[in-house]
Amino acid sequence: MTLRLYLLQRLTAALMVPLIVGHLATIIYATHHGVSAAEILGRTRGSLGWALFYGLFVLLAAMHASIGVRSVAADWTSLRGRPLTILMWGFGVLLLLLGARAIYAVVAS
Amino acid sequence: MSGLNQRLHTAGHRRDLFWVAAIVHRVSGILLACFLPIHFLVLGLAIERTAALDGFLKWTELPAVKIAEAGLVFLLAVHLLGGIRVLLIENLTWRPSQKRLATAAIGTAGVVALLFFLRAL
Numbered sequence: 001m002t003l004r005l006y007l008l009q010r011l012t013a014a015l016m017v018p019l020i021v022g023h024l025a026t027i028i029y030a031t032h033h034g035v036s037a038a039e040i041l042g043r044t045r046g047s048l049g050w051a052l053f054y055g056l057f058v059l060l061a062a063m064h065a066s067i068g069v070r071s072v073a074a075d076w077t078s079l080r081g082r083p084l085t086i087l088m089w090g091f092g093v094l095l096l097l098l099g100a101r102a103i104y105a106v107v108a109s
Numbered sequence: 110m111s112g113l114n115q116r117l118h119t120a121g122h123r124r125d126l127f128w129v130a131a132i133v134h135r136v137s138g139i140l141l142a143c144f145l146p147i148h149f150l151v152l153g154l155a156i157e158r159t160a161a162l163d164g165f166l167k168w169t170e171l172p173a174v175k176i177a178e179a180g181l182v183f184l185l186a187v188h189l190l191g192g193i194r195v196l197l198i199e200n201l202t203w204r205p206s207q208k209r210l211a212t213a214a215i216g217t218a219g220v221v222a223l224l225f226f227l228r229a230l
Binding site: 010013014017020021023024027028031035036037038040041058061065068069072091094095098099101102104105106109 | 139145146149152153159160162163169185186189196199221224
């Protein structure tokens, strides 16, 4: 792992700490009150706050997870060089696109 | 180092609490990375129609799925706590108490997962 990726991995991890705590608290709260599409969408639809919260979360998670997948592949498989870079970018872009679609679905659709 | 000594050394580090904490952090990260695309796809169902999302959420009422959900919350909690452990070890002066911190992290994650599971039942 290059120094830049190493630092980015740590930076995204540190920034996600409060977001994950908030997400876990929301999961526990929502589960206690019964999870339904109406309950989820009632909370998120039209909410700029949730859009920003989950927008940042998806961006950080996509970067963190793709760098992590690259590290694991480098340690535990024979992949080296360009294939590792393609794997990292491919997984990161996939997560970004699916995450953006999910946010659009629960906030704006 | 002889082959035997090398094997003993290799086997020895696997009993180390730090090694266990590192492998738990890595495996929980891999499993979360596998889950994330599915999680986003399910939320994306709301684009098509609310009923599609509700249909999926009804499926999550099954006991086996509830157990899997508790497992996912456990993975997220354990990865969070393992990550905090890594950030502390790398950025603060190394202390012997960090082994206890690693153990406490795993234990706390277990309690969070258990809490979620009990509330969900």
